[in-house]
Amino acid sequence: MAMTVDLPALEQTDAAVPHVASARWSRYARPALGLALPAALALGWELVVFLGWSNGRLVPPPSRLFATIAELAKSGELSRHILATVTRVGAGFVLGVISGTILGAISGYWGLARRLLDPTVQALRAIPSLAWVPLFVLWLGIFETSKIVLIAVGVFFPIYLGVMGAILSVDRKIVEVGRVFRLSGAAMIRRILLPAVLPAYVVALRVGLGLGWMFVVAAELIGASEGLGYLLLDGQQLGKPAQILAAIVIFAILGKLTDWLIEVAASPLLRWQDAFGARGGY
Amino acid sequence: MLALKEVGKTYPNGVHALERFSAAIKPGEIVAIIGGSGCGKSTLLRAIAGLDRATSGAVTLDNATITSPHAKIGIIFQEPRLLPWLSVADNVGFGLSELPADVRRKRIAAALARVGLADKAEAWPRELSGGQAQRVAIARALVPQPEVLLLDEPFSALDAFTRRDLQDHLLNLWADTRPTLILVTHDVDEAVTLADRVLVMRPRPGRLFEEITINLARPRDRKSELFDNFKRRVLTALDRSLDRSVRDLTAKSSAGEAMWW
Incomplete structure (x- = not known):
């Protein structure tokens, strides 16, 4: 405590106040x-x-934008469209996450499967996903199934790559600690691999979700009678820029909100991370 | 009793890392393995740990052959290798998951107190200094009460003060339950400070070259003349193991002695 005695009183109070501020x-x-x-x-x-x-006809001012949103909300239209879009994104996201996680985990964990599977997946990834649209419509019809599958395809690739890459980059030295303590295969996965992979997995989920929101627009532009994408198309065809902007704003809000939900859900699991971002940065 | 019988290891790429290494190590003995780089000392330690299998010969603990990690053999690596997603306490208790929670908690608390880190129980590994992290690693390895504890250059990444501190600390911990310690090191000072017996190895292929018994009472005074004598003996053996001409080194040290006497 000799240090604090040497400090002038003025500096001490200075040090305390900015901290609170x-x-x-x-x-x-x-x-x-x-x-x-x-x-x-x-x-x-x-x-x-x-x-x-x-x-302000082509670019309506915020007041008119909010008036449009309020009008859509009052008639119940808005919640119907939002529900339709969110349902599609949710279903496609879940489908993409499940398939991407399983295949990514298999490819990451098992070398033979990786050599067998990965080149094909990478080749499929090189196809612009929208190129699938005509085929999906032919195969699965114009209704919900083709839309959900398209979204799932968009979500699948970042999840697959993220999971596989994360497993491949797990530190061998940490795995060895598991071996020294004689963990069984299942315990090794639960106690070493899963926690080690989690940070990269959360990032992959967020990227995947972003792509899900991107692909839902594409899916709804193909042909839909409801959904935020339908609002966009309808606004264009009937010359209602305020409606288009309203849909865009709602997309932005929903996208940010769902991304934030993942972040919040994952943060208690990632408190241990020693990263620049984890401490808020500067 | 830990017995190494003509242990040899040839890696799949053809590197002959270890050849016919034999030793018998009594319970509670502290053995230091020292040698130049590439003399197979880490290979040997990994074979004893059951992490890598020897390609010839056998490692036995109380007549049971070691082929995979064994409950009675613990290891401390050069790096702490703490699991970053577990608190310090959970890291220490990592090998105790079969025990009931309250017993485990007591054992963890006792181990942390023993290494002087009771106040860090809830900290994350990233919040520890290098020396603290290695102390947690020591606690983690000791808490399942192994009969044999292997140490692979455990203090080489630390500064000289922390290293000496931890060497003394390790001896205190060893005195609690007196496990067998096998320590791989390239630090002569460390070997003579800790070991009852120093095994000097020679490289290409790794072989036992010389065995030096350090019959000095503990605690050892690092500044005593006897300590220096043992250090010199180990150093000489090391130099000979590397076929280095010893002449200029003895010339230097005798010049130094001439100044003293």
Whole structure:
């Protein structure tokens, strides 16, 4: 404690105050900082239209956007469309995650399967996924099945690659610790491989989900009578830019929200990570 | 009793790492294996641990042949190899999963207190210093109460002060249950500090070259003349094992002695 005695009193109080302030800063102000730019742009555009510098017909101001959303919500249309899209993404995501995880795990764990399976999967990955659309429509019809399968295909590849890569890169030295303690095959997977793979798996899930949202638009543009993608198409055909923008904004919100859900669900499992991002960065 | 009978190891790529290594190691003995790089000392240790199988000869513990990791044989590696997703306490208890939770908790707490890290029980491995992490690794290896503890250059990544600290610490822990310790090292000082017996190996292929018994009472004074004598003996054996001409080294040391006497 000799150190603190030497410190001038003034410096000591200085050291304590910014600490509290910085805690408050990182809790509230830092996330708010991300909202500053979009809020400023929205406000600016609102003002431009309000002052009559633009009629805002092709790019409707935020007020008209929210009016459109409110109108859709009041008639019950909006929840119907959101439900349709979310259901498709959910089903496709689950399907893609299950198949990607299983095949990725097999390829990562078992060398023979990797040599057998991986070249084919990589070749399929090279095909632009939208090229499947006509085939899926022919095979599976124009209704839900083809849409869900298309989304699942989009989700599958990042999950497959993420799981396989994560298993392949598990530290041999850590696996050896499991051997020294004579873990059985199942215990080795549960106590060593799964936790070691988890961080990369969460990243793969988030990438996969992002692709799921991308592919649902493609799927719904093919031909749908409901869904946010349908709102986009409908807005284009009937010349309603506000409706298109409303759908885009809702896509953004849903995408961010579901991504955040994965992040929040995984964070208690990843508290141990010694990474720059885990401590909030600078 | 740990017995090594003409243990040999040739790797699939044809490298002849170890040839006909024999030794009998009594319970509670501390043996240091020392030698230049490529003399097969890590290969030997991994064969005793059951991590790699010897291609000829056999390792037996109380007449049971070791072919895979054994419950009574623990190992501490050069790196702590803690599992980063487990707390320090859970790392220490990693090998105790069959025990009921309350017994396990007591054993973990006792082991952590013994290595002086009771206050770190809930910390993550990333929050530890190098020396602390290696102490956790020591606790993890000792808590299942092995009869034989293998150490593969356990302190070589640490600074000199921490290393000495941990050497003393290891001896204290050893005194609790007196397991057999087999220590691979390239640090002569460490070998003479810890071991009852130093096995000097020679490379290409790895073989036992010389055996030096260190009959010094513990605790050993690293600055004593006797300690220095043993160090010199080990060093000389090492030099001869590497076919290095010993002449200029003795010339230097006798010059040094001439200054003293």
